[in-house]
Amino acid sequence: MATRKRVTAQDVARLAGVSRTTVSFVLNNITDMRISEETRQKVLEAARQLNYHPDVVARRMVTGRTRVLGFVLRQSPEQAFADLFLPQVLNGLSQAAARQGYQVLFEPIAPGHPNTMYARLVNERHVDGIILSGPRFDDEDLLRLHREGAAVVLIGRLPDVEIPYVDVDNVGGARMATEYLIGLGHRRIGLVTNAPLFYTASAERLSGYRQALEAAGLSFEEGLVRYGDFTPQSGYQAMMSLLQVRPLPTAVFVASDTVALGALQAIRHAGLRIPDDISLIGFDDIPLAGFLDPPLTTIHLPAFNLGWEAAEMLLSRLHGEEIPSPAARLLATHLVERESCAHARR
Amino acid sequence: MATRKRVTAQDVARLAGVSRTTVSFVLNNITDMRISEETRQKVLEAARQLNYHPDVVARRMVTGRTRVLGFVLRQSPEQAFADLFLPQVLNGLSQAAARQGYQVLFEPIAPGHPNTMYARLVNERHVDGIILSGPRFDDEDLLRLHREGAAVVLIGRLPDVEIPYVDVDNVGGARMATEYLIGLGHRRIGLVTNAPLFYTASAERLSGYRQALEAAGLSFEEGLVRYGDFTPQSGYQAMMSLLQVRPLPTAVFVASDTVALGALQAIRHAGLRIPDDISLIGFDDIPLAGFLDPPLTTIHLPAFNLGWEAAEMLLSRLHGEEIPSPAARLLATHLVERESCAHARR
DNA sequence: CTGAAAGCGCTAACAT
DNA sequence: ATGTTAGCGCTTTCAG
Numbered sequence: 001m002a003t004r005k006r007v008t009a010q011d012v013a014r015l016a017g018v019s020r021t022t023v024s025f026v027l028n029n030i031t032d033m034r035i036s037e038e039t040r041q042k043v044l045e046a047a048r049q050l051n052y053h054p055d056v057v058a059r060r061m062v063t064g065r066t067r068v069l070g071f072v073l074r075q076s077p078e079q080a081f082a083d084l085f086l087p088q089v090l091n092g093l094s095q096a097a098a099r100q101g102y103q104v105l106f107e108p109i110a111p112g113h114p115n116t117m118y119a120r121l122v123n124e125r126h127v128d129g130i131i132l133s134g135p136r137f138d139d140e141d142l143l144r145l146h147r148e149g150a151a152v153v154l155i156g157r158l159p160d161v162e163i164p165y166v167d168v169d170n171v172g173g174a175r176m177a178t179e180y181l182i183g184l185g186h187r188r189i190g191l192v193t194n195a196p197l198f199y200t201a202s203a204e205r206l207s208g209y210r211q212a213l214e215a216a217g218l219s220f221e222e223g224l225v226r227y228g229d230f231t232p233q234s235g236y237q238a239m240m241s242l243l244q245v246r247p248l249p250t251a252v253f254v255a256s257d258t259v260a261l262g263a264l265q266a267i268r269h270a271g272l273r274i275p276d277d278i279s280l281i282g283f284d285d286i287p288l289a290g291f292l293d294p295p296l297t298t299i300h301l302p303a304f305n306l307g308w309e310a311a312e313m314l315l316s317r318l319h320g321e322e323i324p325s326p327a328a329r330l331l332a333t334h335l336v337e338r339e340s341c342a343h344a345r346r
Numbered sequence: 347m348a349t350r351k352r353v354t355a356q357d358v359a360r361l362a363g364v365s366r367t368t369v370s371f372v373l374n375n376i377t378d379m380r381i382s383e384e385t386r387q388k389v390l391e392a393a394r395q396l397n398y399h400p401d402v403v404a405r406r407m408v409t410g411r412t413r414v415l416g417f418v419l420r421q422s423p424e425q426a427f428a429d430l431f432l433p434q435v436l437n438g439l440s441q442a443a444a445r446q447g448y449q450v451l452f453e454p455i456a457p458g459h460p461n462t463m464y465a466r467l468v469n470e471r472h473v474d475g476i477i478l479s480g481p482r483f484d485d486e487d488l489l490r491l492h493r494e495g496a497a498v499v500l501i502g503r504l505p506d507v508e509i510p511y512v513d514v515d516n517v518g519g520a521r522m523a524t525e526y527l528i529g530l531g532h533r534r535i536g537l538v539t540n541a542p543l544f545y546t547a548s549a550e551r552l553s554g555y556r557q558a559l560e561a562a563g564l565s566f567e568e569g570l571v572r573y574g575d576f577t578p579q580s581g582y583q584a585m586m587s588l589l590q591v592r593p594l595p596t597a598v599f600v601a602s603d604t605v606a607l608g609a610l611q612a613i614r615h616a617g618l619r620i621p622d623d624i625s626l627i628g629f630d631d632i633p634l635a636g637f638l639d640p641p642l643t644t645i646h647l648p649a650f651n652l653g654w655e656a657a658e659m660l661l662s663r664l665h666g667e668e669i670p671s672p673a674a675r676l677l678a679t680h681l682v683e684r685e686s687c688a689h690a691r692r
Numbered sequence: 693c694t695g696a697a698a699g700c701g702c703t704a705a706c707a708t
Numbered sequence: 709a710t711g712t713t714a715g716c717g718c719t720t721t722c723a724g
Contacts, residue, residue, distance in 0.1 A: 403718090
């Protein structure tokens, strides 16, 4: 197919009988140069008649800004889309961006490219700045990009690195979940993590669990923790293993609803009932959590807000506002009480 | 923050002691102009040393192409992210795009903008073409865009419109689900749709259900169909209502797993068991389907492929290849047998 | 094998 | 109040 013929500002100028500049002024609503109403109308009419649309590529060329934000996913696609967390972040992100006239370029890490191609996004000026989710501590390109002054905001945190970030309060949320169980009288509380511990979020949730235990005078037992890795399958395995320990825990905190789905199935297969035989609390509050059997009590994660806040932070950085230091925002979680937890009986 | 200083091809040329043109040639691997290996290396070295990155905006300006695909969501954000269907489409889309050096601009319909802003994407040259999911028959802008020669591919179909599309074989899938139930001996089979009937996919699934019934000599009964609207809540309501009819259907086809989640809960609340008292078959095969209680038998929807194929179709259109007519691709579904269906007993 | 020069469509400083 | 003009950084004929 041939390239479609473009109508340029020049064409509009010609039809309206004015200069290209005048066209630019009226179309961009530059009021400084008080243009006569008559001319204004002529230009507007000509533009409408020719079905003129300004070419953003040319505009970017001269303004130097793209008005595009890059959303880069540092995790594998399967992992990124294991549940609705990232899609919801993306949603918040793009709504915040749209509100300020920005667009979002979606950049997952391509399977064939183990290395970070995303630095090109800013180096080659595809975007004005990037929001990166799932940062890794060994990501050299990320650190370099930041050092070189690129506008970067993280979703998730990197220890000992001063890049602005927004994250959920994982420690607080996990503490809240564990305290809730303790409040119900449970003393032997198992943990299934959402992921291996080299994921910051996972380590933080473990830490919150541990804090709650110790604050209540309960001892932290290695033997009561198992490791999930994002999937229901891993939750099934982890819970099966936890079900072997004696005495059996009376409650378990599964630090991801998706993983909890597998745990739920393992408990059913073992012939135990929830919450009668064992209480279960999740983390994330996936949209389906209320429709599981039993409806899952869990910690709500503000995924949409995470995206929204990250975009706002990046945008204010791009607009040259001083970012209030520390350039970090920790979003609060809250408990959603449903039916998977009961008072301890043993 | 000040704009970062850009290194231009001019700078590289200066350092390498050649002209700008030469730089362009070696960096773009133009072999026609057989450049001496020595010069080549000098240029490459200079570029590396200066950390030079070509400016895509300038390149787009002159080549006239952006190498960006727009993914526009014609449904509301909540609906778009009610489950993992669209995220998976996006994933397939962007992988197919990346493989050919294209990027994806994500454009959900903004809540504040009831009207279609997405036409700007192509008119203002943000992208080379768009993939639009969830087309509506009354979308004037879409029809105009297509008439004007813009490169558009639909995910989902529009009756009586010749825009290229890729879609899942909804009729076939629904027929397959219903036939499976019939094969199990069921004769009274209810239907809960995934959405209101003005959604093409919904109407098609109803049609497949009806075809299967009639082919088996069973009559289609209005009284056995209820309408979902994407959510588990709607499935709950629909199933509750279906549970009132007498004689009770022995099986029901819920044309969306997400909706089926609510249906499952309604059946539990009614004190009935699955599949002993009533068989249930879903549609979509969401990633969690195998971990529900009972694991849900359902029709698998190739979401990733849908995105992939749509991108491939758009790309070949952009590359000027004649699209094999009809410019449409219907992807096959398949049955995933799990544990929510049993032989009819009544 | 390499360089000069035109031009993509727009914005914005400057001149009238 | 409106027009002239100079780029933005790159690709790509066309001459040497």
